[in-house]
Amino acid sequence: MKKFSLLLFSLFLMITTGFSQENNITKQGHTNQNKFRQLKQDLPTPNSQRTASGAPGVNYTQQKVDYRMDIVLDDEKQRISGSETIIYHNNSKDELAYLWVQLDQNMRAKDSKTPDISSGKIRKSLSKSRFNRSYPKEEFDGGFYVTGVTNTDGSKLSHTINQTMMRINLPKPLASGETFSFNVKWWYNINNHRTQGGRSGFEHFPKDNNNNYVIAQFYPRMCVYDNVEGWQNDQFWGRSEFALEFGDFEVNITVPADHMLGATGVLQNEKEVLSKTELRRLKKARKTYDNPVVIRTQKEAIELEKTKSNETKTWKFKATNVRDYAFATSRKFIWDAMAVDINGKNVMAYSLYSKEANPLYGDHSTRAVAQTLKTYSKYTFDYPYHKAISVDGQMGMEYPQICFNPGRPNPDGTYSDRTKYRMIKVTIHEVGHNFFPMIVNSDERQWTWMDEGLNSYMEMLAELDYDPNFPITRGYPKNIVRYMSGDQSKIAPIMSKGDNVYSFGNNAYGKPATALWILRETIMGKELFDHAFKTYSQRWMFKHPTPADFFRTMEDASGVDLDWFWRGWFYTTDVTDIGIKDVKKFYTKENGDRVNFIEDTTPGLSFGEEKTKDSKYHYEITYNKPGGLVMPIIVHFNYTDGTSERKVYPAQIWRYNDKEVTKVFSSSKEISKITIDPYQETADVDTSNNSWPKPTKNKFEKFKQKVKG
Amino acid sequence: MKLSKFWLLLVVLPLFAFSTHKYYLSLTDINYRSESKSVQIIINVFMDDIEMALNKDYNIDLQLTTKKELKNNDEYFQKYLDKKLHFKINNIPKTFTYVGKEYDGDLVFFYLEIPNIKSINDLEIENTILMHHFPDQQNLIKLKVGKKHKSILLTAKTDKGLLKF
Numbered sequence: 001m002k003k004f005s006l007l008l009f010s011l012f013l014m015i016t017t018g019f020s021q022e023n024n025i026t027k028q029g030h031t032n033q034n035k036f037r038q039l040k041q042d043l044p045t046p047n048s049q050r051t052a053s054g055a056p057g058v059n060y061t062q063q064k065v066d067y068r069m070d071i072v073l074d075d076e077k078q079r080i081s082g083s084e085t086i087i088y089h090n091n092s093k094d095e096l097a098y099l100w101v102q103l104d105q106n107m108r109a110k111d112s113k114t115p116d117i118s119s120g121k122i123r124k125s126l127s128k129s130r131f132n133r134s135y136p137k138e139e140f141d142g143g144f145y146v147t148g149v150t151n152t153d154g155s156k157l158s159h160t161i162n163q164t165m166m167r168i169n170l171p172k173p174l175a176s177g178e179t180f181s182f183n184v185k186w187w188y189n190i191n192n193h194r195t196q197g198g199r200s201g202f203e204h205f206p207k208d209n210n211n212n213y214v215i216a217q218f219y220p221r222m223c224v225y226d227n228v229e230g231w232q233n234d235q236f237w238g239r240s241e242f243a244l245e246f247g248d249f250e251v252n253i254t255v256p257a258d259h260m261l262g263a264t265g266v267l268q269n270e271k272e273v274l275s276k277t278e279l280r281r282l283k284k285a286r287k288t289y290d291n292p293v294v295i296r297t298q299k300e301a302i303e304l305e306k307t308k309s310n311e312t313k314t315w316k317f318k319a320t321n322v323r324d325y326a327f328a329t330s331r332k333f334i335w336d337a338m339a340v341d342i343n344g345k346n347v348m349a350y351s352l353y354s355k356e357a358n359p360l361y362g363d364h365s366t367r368a369v370a371q372t373l374k375t376y377s378k379y380t381f382d383y384p385y386h387k388a389i390s391v392d393g394q395m396g397m398e399y400p401q402i403c404f405n406p407g408r409p410n411p412d413g414t415y416s417d418r419t420k421y422r423m424i425k426v427t428i429h430e431v432g433h434n435f436f437p438m439i440v441n442s443d444e445r446q447w448t449w450m451d452e453g454l455n456s457y458m459e460m461l462a463e464l465d466y467d468p469n470f471p472i473t474r475g476y477p478k479n480i481v482r483y484m485s486g487d488q489s490k491i492a493p494i495m496s497k498g499d500n501v502y503s504f505g506n507n508a509y510g511k512p513a514t515a516l517w518i519l520r521e522t523i524m525g526k527e528l529f530d531h532a533f534k535t536y537s538q539r540w541m542f543k544h545p546t547p548a549d550f551f552r553t554m555e556d557a558s559g560v561d562l563d564w565f566w567r568g569w570f571y572t573t574d575v576t577d578i579g580i581k582d583v584k585k586f587y588t589k590e591n592g593d594r595v596n597f598i599e600d601t602t603p604g605l606s607f608g609e610e611k612t613k614d615s616k617y618h619y620e621i622t623y624n625k626p627g628g629l630v631m632p633i634i635v636h637f638n639y640t641d642g643t644s645e646r647k648v649y650p651a652q653i654w655r656y657n658d659k660e661v662t663k664v665f666s667s668s669k670e671i672s673k674i675t676i677d678p679y680q681e682t683a684d685v686d687t688s689n690n691s692w693p694k695p696t697k698n699k700f701e702k703f704k705q706k707v708k709g
Numbered sequence: 710m711k712l713s714k715f716w717l718l719l720v721v722l723p724l725f726a727f728s729t730h731k732y733y734l735s736l737t738d739i740n741y742r743s744e745s746k747s748v749q750i751i752i753n754v755f756m757d758d759i760e761m762a763l764n765k766d767y768n769i770d771l772q773l774t775t776k777k778e779l780k781n782n783d784e785y786f787q788k789y790l791d792k793k794l795h796f797k798i799n800n801i802p803k804t805f806t807y808v809g810k811e812y813d814g815d816l817v818f819f820y821l822e823i824p825n826i827k828s829i830n831d832l833e834i835e836n837t838i839l840m841h842h843f844p845d846q847q848n849l850i851k852l853k854v855g856k857k858h859k860s861i862l863l864t865a866k867t868d869k870g871l872l873k874f
Binding site: 121123125126130418471472473479487503504699700703704 | 734
């Protein structure tokens, strides 16, 4: 008996080791590397602040910060000076010994470390503008000059400046539920954003010696304190943008009297700053839904830019529940306005632009703003603010209720379609940022993709609503192939911090937008996706979501497990490549009480004459997957009778074998051609293996044939 | 008038940074086809960039994909590529024929062919496309011979590379 079992055991060993020569080597185990394993080990543990469903929990808290500011613009010196009272509400359960303030302008200070961390080489030559930017004649005297940090009684308040951040050393710890108010005074020199770059600044017009100001990050503003990061502890290096708290603003901005100004918030004194004519036109605009009404005309603006007023005017604004503040001002500005009906609520779409941007802006800017508000409201939540402004700022940068956009016509007023579409595209994108991250307030310093990716996806829907033939250049799966199939050493996973990724635009904008597009169009379907996306937007409006909250909500609200998708698309740099490896054909023949499958070895896909008449056409198809991503297999079968059929095998088909799977497909009709992903829905990086019979001509040869006729 | 427009493009494009996030990359796919004994080359570049470079170099206004598109633009593309692109196969300089171009979204694809190549042991490529006007331009080269793949990234500093099997 013992002998017999030994024999059995050795037989078993021989079988399990496959008679290999490694008989004596002990087999090593492995951890779970299945691409469908759950993300539990990668995501933070849910708690009562952030739940497993992806919703804010019962103990979710958020700080609130209110600002009262007086701002003066010096147009002669291009300088901002200001004083503010910051009212900080500690809504957390924690006691705070200090507060942190962001001093973003210090990125431009003489002692900024930002230039020190970028590498550079001497080029053969540079354009003059680029040369002047990289090798300025004089060092720019940028950064905040903080001239006073005081308690509300005027006494000095202890503080420590660390580059782009400032710690307020509280006289006594701030208990949960308490409020602390303090004052800051400062000034800074405004950068010329056309020659020096930047997310705000001024543009100088030598012809009429005027400046357009687009002003942001102009005041010391509070850092976020939450249960994910504690205090923000990451400097502003210049690329990864901002994390901010919501609060109420009261802002008085003093500018030359002949300026037209637009800003975050509701204007409190329109009778003091607008003419009677302008007020009359504005009243009309508030009831005009089809065409923009011009409130300050080009003719009026041209008259104003000829002289310079020595007087000033103070524009007074109140903004409720916004995370930031920005404004734009110039005597060159033309202003047009149109009302937008958002589910019965009137929202105003505004544009401010100099004559150099007209007629491009007059034709399209305000309409693009209106379209954005409509489309985004449809897919997320009704736009909660009273207005959205697009400013001819010749960059692309977003703030609550106001954004700065590029695009100008040729000097003769003509513009190409590409200039037009680029301007509309950026305008939709920047206005769209009102939703992500101005309201769905993710942390862009940590996770650029959370607002840029979601917004780039939503932007596509608004563009297609604006013009069904809109030339979309980013977001379709085929558009990302060039990036994803590139040099792997220069690609980072989406789940990377913005400051550290290569090819920022593809990493944080294009690829996540494509991923969402694929989820909606191909994996989840529009209905399930739209409901989940809306749920996420509404759960986290006026709150601070993290990636886990997004991933969890999308699954929780749709009933679709997407851990494999997040893992592949967001945590790795893997690519999609699915192909057809082999196709075998069979017909059946009855044999007593059995049915036999007989292989048809006729070359190609067609069956030979031996096939029995009453047998179906049976195909055994082996699909292989050279790419690392698991994705559904989308197959198109073309039949010899001219009809076709689409079959989608869910991604889970790869759960047992990540390299290849074999499927049986039976049909009453004969197949002439099999194609994988014919409409390029999956970002397949190599389509040369996507059809059967194998193509005889490659892309190059097809093109050559087309050209030669 | 023309000049000021170019100036605008030159200055504005690099500053678009925050929303369109331009990057400067072209892709040159080189495939040796033993059946036809030819080297097939497909290059894709950003339309905006190539248009601006050619407009400036040849003082033209291409207006690609518009109704006013310059009719003989292929002559300029060919001239430009002849100047910026050089091949040596097995250490012998080779010229290519310009088969044509097509547009796809914001990209232009060029199709080039080097005929009569019996075999490839090594291929040297110099590719300075767009590097003059865009100092950050990177030109990624991928070579496929049979089942073997090689790739190299060319920049203004290293604008030439040898791919060896």
